[in-house]
Amino acid sequence: MSKKTLIALRTSAVAAAALMTALAVQAGEVEVLHYWTSGGEAKAAKALQATLQGKGHTWKDFAVAGGGGDSATTVLKSRVVSGNAPSAAQIKGPSIQEWAQEGVLADMSDVAAANNWDKLLPPVVANVMKYKGKYVAVPVNVHRVNWLWANPEAFKKAGAKVPTTWDEFFVAADKLKAAGIIPVAHGGQNWQDFTTFESIALGVGGPDFYKKALVQLDQTALKSETMTKVLSTFKRVKTYTDKNAPGRDWNLATAMVIRGEAGMQLMGDWAKGEFIAAGKKPGVDFTCVAAPGTAKDFTFNIDSFALFKIKNEANVKAQKDLAAAIMSPDFQEVFNLNKGSIPVRLGADMSKFDDCAKLSAKDFVETAKANTLVPSIAHGMAVSSAAEGAIKDAVSNFWNSDKMTVADAVNKIAAAAKTK
Numbered sequence: 149m150s151k152k153t154l155i156a157l158r159t160s161a162v163a164a165a166a167l168m169t170a171l172a173v174q175a176g177e178v179e180v181l182h183y184w185t186s187g188g189e190a191k192a193a194k195a196l197q198a199t200l201q202g203k204g205h206t207w208k209d210f211a212v213a214g215g216g217g218d219s220a221t222t223v224l225k226s227r228v229v230s231g232n233a234p235s236a237a238q239i240k241g242p243s244i245q246e247w248a249q250e251g252v253l254a255d256m257s258d259v260a261a262a263n264n265w266d267k268l269l270p271p272v273v274a275n276v277m278k279y280k281g282k283y284v285a286v287p288v289n290v291h292r293v294n295w296l297w298a299n300p301e302a303f304k305k306a307g308a309k310v311p312t313t314w315d316e317f318f319v320a321a322d323k324l325k326a327a328g329i330i331p332v333a334h335g336g337q338n339w340q341d342f343t344t345f346e347s348i349a350l351g352v353g354g355p356d357f358y359k360k361a362l363v364q365l366d367q368t369a370l371k372s373e374t375m376t377k378v379l380s381t382f383k384r385v386k387t388y389t390d391k392n393a394p395g396r397d398w399n400l401a402t403a404m405v406i407r408g409e410a411g412m413q414l415m416g417d418w419a420k421g422e423f424i425a426a427g428k429k430p431g432v433d434f435t436c437v438a439a440p441g442t443a444k445d446f447t448f449n450i451d452s453f454a455l456f457k458i459k460n461e462a463n464v465k466a467q468k469d470l471a472a473a474i475m476s477p478d479f480q481e482v483f484n485l486n487k488g489s490i491p492v493r494l495g496a497d498m499s500k501f502d503d504c505a506k507l508s509a510k511d512f513v514e515t516a517k518a519n520t521l522v523p524s525i526a527h528g529m530a531v532s533s534a535a536e537g538a539i540k541d542a543v544s545n546f547w548n549s550d551k552m553t554v555a556d557a558v559n560k561i562a563a564a565a566k567t568k
C-alpha cells in the first residue's frame with residue numbers, strides 16, 4: 149500500500165475517532181424524578197423517555213409511585229438535602245418558586261430564547277415557569293381538573309342522566325345506587341378528596357368565590373354561607389362512595405368506572421389516560437362532562453419539569469435537549485394523546501385529539517378570556533405548599549369524620565388557610 153494511501157487511511161481513522169469522541173461527549177444522561185406510574189401516565193412517561201433517547205442521551209428513570217405526587221416531593225426533598233439531586237424533577241406551580249429560591253435550579257433562558265417559548269406559551273403559564281424573569285422549568289401539558297367521568301352503560305342500566313348540575317348529580321346517584329351500582333368511584337387520599345372538594349366549590353360557589361376563598365384565602369369568603377353550602381354538598385357526595393374507598397389509588401377508582409362497577413368519578417383528565425390505555429372510546433365507552441355547574445369554568449393543572457444545577461457538561465447538554473424536546477410539537481402531541489391532557493404549546497394541531505380534548509382546548513382559551521380559568525389547589529397550582537397541605541388535611545379530616553360538623557369544618561379550613 150502506497151505511503152499516500154496509508155496517510156489518507158490514518159487521517160480518516162483519526163477523523164472518525166474524533167467524531168465518535170465528539171458524539172460521546174455530547175451523549176449525556178438525565179435522571180428524571182416523576183410520579184407517573186399508572187397505565188396512562190406510564191405510557192406518557194415512556195414517550196418522554198423515547199424523546200430523550202432519540203437525541204442520543206440516556207434516560208435514568210426515577211419513578212416514585214403515588215398519585216398527586218406527595219411521595220415524590222418527599223423523596224425529592226431528601227435527595228436534594230443530601231446533595232444528590234436528580235437532573236430533572238416533576239415540579240410545578242408555586243413550588244417552582246420555592247425550589248428556585250434555594251438556588252438549586254438551572255437557568256433555561258438559553259433554551260427558552262432559542263425556541264421562542266415566550267411566544268409559544270400563554271402568559272399564565274410562562275409566568276409560573278420563571279423565577280426573577282428567567283425560565284427555570286419547562287411545561288409539559290394542560291390538565292383540566294373539573295371533569296366528571298361517567299360510564300354510559302351503567303347510566304342506561306340505572307335509567308339515569310349524566311348530571312350537569314349538583315341537583316341532577318344526586319338524582320343520578322340515587323338511581324345508580326338503586327340499580328346496585330356504586331354511584332361515585334373515589335380514592336380516599338387527601339389530594340383526591342380535595343380534587344372533589346374544589347370542583348364542588350367551583351360548581352356551587354362559582355369562579356369568583358373559588359378565587360377569593362381558595363386562591364386568595366380570604367377569611368370572609370372562607371367563613372361565608374357559600375362555604376357552608378359547599379361543605380354540605382361535599383359531605384353528601386361521600387354518602388355515594390363505597391366502604392373500600394379509603395386509601396384507594398385514583399386509577400383503581402377510574403378502573404371501577406371503566407368496568408361499570410361504578411357510575412361516575414370526579415377527577416382530572418389524567419383519568420382519560422386510563423380509559424384510553426384500556427382501549428376505551430370517548431362518547432362510546434365513557435362520557436366526559438364538566439363537573440356539575442362548572443361547564444363555563446376551567447380548573448388548570450400544568451405539569452412541568454425543573455432542571456437541577458449539575459456540573460457534568462454532557463449531562464447539562466442532555467438536560468437542555470430534554471427541555472427543548474418537551475416543548476416540541478411532536479412531543480406535545482404524542483405525550484398529551486397518552487396523558488389525557490392537552491398541549492401547552494399555543495397553536496397545537498388538535499386533529500388527532502378526541503372530543504374531550506378538543507372541548508378542553510376550546511374552553512382553555514375561552515375561560516382565559518372570560519376570567520373563569522382558575523388554578524387547581526389540589527394539584528399545587530395556587531397557594532404555598534404549606535398552606536395547601538394544611539387546607540387539604542382539614543378538608544380530608546371533615547370528609548373522614550363522623551363527628552365534625554360543617555361549622556367546625558369551616559373554622560378549621562379558615563384556620564388552616566393562615567398557614568405560612
Ligand code: GAL
Nearest residue numbers: 214215216217418449451527
Ligand atoms: C397530578 C398530576 C397529573 C397526574 C395526577 C395523578 O397532580 O399533575 O399529571 O399524575 O396527579 O397522579
